[in-house]
Amino acid sequence: MSTLSSVSSQPNQNPNPNFPSPMLEPYLEQQQEMHPDPPDYEPQNDDVFYSDDNNNPPRSFVFPDPDPDPDLNLVSRSTPKLLHVSFNQDYGCFAMGTDQGFRIYNCDPFREIFRRDFDCNGGIGTVEMLFRCNILALVGGGETPQYPLNKVMIWDDHQSRCIGELSFRSEVRGVRLRRDRIVVVLEQKIFVYNFADLKLLQQIETIANPKGLCAVSQVAGSFVLVCPGLQKGQVRVEHYTSKRSKFILAHDSRIACFTLSLDGNLLATASSKGTLVRIFNTDDGTLLQEVRRGADRAEIYSLAISPTAEWLAVSSDKGTVHVFNLKVSLGNLGSDSSDSLPDRNLAATTSSSSLSFIKGVLPKYFNSEWSVAQFRLLEGARYIVAFGHQKNTVVILGLDGSFYRCKFDPATGGEMAQLDYHNFLKPEEAF
Numbered sequence: 453m454s455t456l457s458s459v460s461s462q463p464n465q466n467p468n469p470n471f472p473s474p475m476l477e478p479y480l481e482q483q484q485e486m487h488p489d490p491p492d493y494e495p496q497n498d499d500v501f502y503s504d505d506n507n508n509p510p511r512s513f514v515f516p517d518p519d520p521d522p523d524l525n526l527v528s529r530s531t532p533k534l535l536h537v538s539f540n541q542d543y544g545c546f547a548m549g550t551d552q553g554f555r556i557y558n559c560d561p562f563r564e565i566f567r568r569d570f571d572c573n574g575g576i577g578t579v580e581m582l583f584r585c586n587i588l589a590l591v592g593g594g595e596t597p598q599y600p601l602n603k604v605m606i607w608d609d610h611q612s613r614c615i616g617e618l619s620f621r622s623e624v625r626g627v628r629l630r631r632d633r634i635v636v637v638l639e640q641k642i643f644v645y646n647f648a649d650l651k652l653l654q655q656i657e658t659i660a661n662p663k664g665l666c667a668v669s670q671v672a673g674s675f676v677l678v679c680p681g682l683q684k685g686q687v688r689v690e691h692y693t694s695k696r697s698k699f700i701l702a703h704d705s706r707i708a709c710f711t712l713s714l715d716g717n718l719l720a721t722a723s724s725k726g727t728l729v730r731i732f733n734t735d736d737g738t739l740l741q742e743v744r745r746g747a748d749r750a751e752i753y754s755l756a757i758s759p760t761a762e763w764l765a766v767s768s769d770k771g772t773v774h775v776f777n778l779k780v781s782l783g784n785l786g787s788d789s790s791d792s793l794p795d796r797n798l799a800a801t802t803s804s805s806s807l808s809f810i811k812g813v814l815p816k817y818f819n820s821e822w823s824v825a826q827f828r829l830l831e832g833a834r835y836i837v838a839f840g841h842q843k844n845t846v847v848i849l850g851l852d853g854s855f856y857r858c859k860f861d862p863a864t865g866g867e868m869a870q871l872d873y874h875n876f877l878k879p880e881e882a883f
Contacts, residue, residue: 454644489629534877535593537849539672540581541629542714543756543838546849549576550690551594555876556581559847560840560853568609574598580627586610589627589634604733606650616650618643626664635677637664642679656690657684665707669716676716676734680707687721691735700737702730711755716758718780720764726750728820729766731778741882743776744820754836765839765846773830774823774846775860775868825860827868845871853877 464722527823532550539546553569554576570576575595586609589689589789593600599605602624606616610647617637626637631652634645642656658680669676675692682688685703687710703723708723712734719732726749733739743764745752750768757764757778827846830834846868848856857872 461871488666504665516590532720532877533594534580534851534853535575535577536577538837538847539836539838539847541583543847545581545584547579547581547588549579549590549593549594551575552854553598554590555581556587557855557876560842560857562857564876566609570598572596577601578624580629582629582631587629588654588752589629590626591615591627596806604634606634607855617647618650619701624664625661626666628666628668630668630670630766631672633675635666635668635709637661637679642666642677644677656688657682657683659690659706663708666710667710667719669701669712669714671715671830674716676712678710678712678719678734685723687719689719689737691734698734698737700732702732709755711757713757713761714759718778720755720757720760722752722766723753724751726752726768727777729755730847731764731780740780741778742821744822745774747772756838758839766839767829767835767838767848768836769832771829771833773827773829773837773846773868775825775837775846776821776823777862824862824865825868827858827860827870828867829854829855829856 536549553568578591580589590605604618605614608615628635636643644654650731667678671809677690689698702721706722754767766774855874858868860868
């Protein structure tokens with residue numbers, strides 16, 4: 453899942469994470485469902501606590517300061533500082549953490565559906581949703597954190613309080629949720645917990661990982677986790693169903709970004725150079741495809757694979773979102789297709805440039821596969837991307853508060869058409 457965070461804090465010296473502290477209440481242990489519904493709410497499925505029903509206005513809760521100054525409070529509440537933004541697991545919603553609390557938005561149609569502001573403007577540096585249910589993972593952030601930066605708070609918004617916490621000796625760099633697991637990312641270690649009772653299941657050592665890079669699959673019955681390995685350019689793939697690990701040397705430079713398909717079969721990676729994106733089969737580590745974002749170095753902020761695994765979206769500091777066509781059939785990933793797998797240095801199944809007939813003479817750059825569609829943004833701003841629920845649409849979120857939805861034409865390609873734009877940091881006049 454894609455995230456952006458502006459929280460920056462040095463980890464404690466000599467990091468030595470301890471085991472999780474006891475739960476505040478055995479609430480999760482007592483419930484078969486991890487997302488109880490309000491007594492007067494009748495869900496149509498198991499993930500509708502944060503409803504996108506346009507007939508329901510967004511709920512807003514503010515925990516007042518002990519001795520607030522009305523004028524100062526009004527100013528601070530109307531101009532939150534964005535610390536973090538991330539999509540939920542199916543990209544239908546996104547959450548943002550601010551120096552005041554957190555908010556949740558629906559993507560299509562765009563609308564704010566929930567906000568919670570904490571007393572004394574307590575900052576939230578990480579908000580990890582669990583689909584649309586009322587259980588979230590929160591980590592403090594900003595100048596006045598609501599919670600310590602070395603703790604993951606399990607927040608139940610039905611009860612409006614934390615029902616559990618996980619404590620560590622160093623700063624939490626990232627959190628990933630599944631219905632059955634909580635994954636916590638530290639600078640050089642990853643912890644995997646059982647969601648029902650917060651039992652520690654595994655510890656994974658990694659190379660320095662200040663961005664908190666980690667990805668998990670979301671399909672029931674299969675659990676794939678990807679994290680940095682122990683050396684530069686390496687990723688580690690954990691297959692929990694088959695109880696095996698796979699190490700892939702994806703790049704010569706350090707890993708800058710990666711993402712998984714929802715079922716965990718495909719892995720897309722980018723290095724610190726930011727010129728190439730590679731797509732791997734997570735089952736055997738084979739390189740399936742290689743695409744080129746550009747010729748000059750760039751910082752890759754976000755990668756996204758469409759739910760159908762037909763498309764790959766890439767955002768970077770160059771201010772352009774690229775969409776590439778994936779030439780991979782998910783139905784064939786489990787079969788023995790070694791005869792058709794591409795060479796590491798030149799993907800035979802990818803579409804090349806018009807100069808491919810002299811690929812033995814010209815540099816590899818001219819044989820590269822380029823994006824099908826593009827969308828131009830402000831250069832240097834940080835954006836994350838996901839594929840929308842409407843066909844051939846891309847949703848883009850920026851740390852400047854911008855929300856874009858655009859559409860690409862698979863046949864003609866070129867510039868994407870902008871369908872929607874909002875600034876989700878702009879104060880709402882009324883709810």
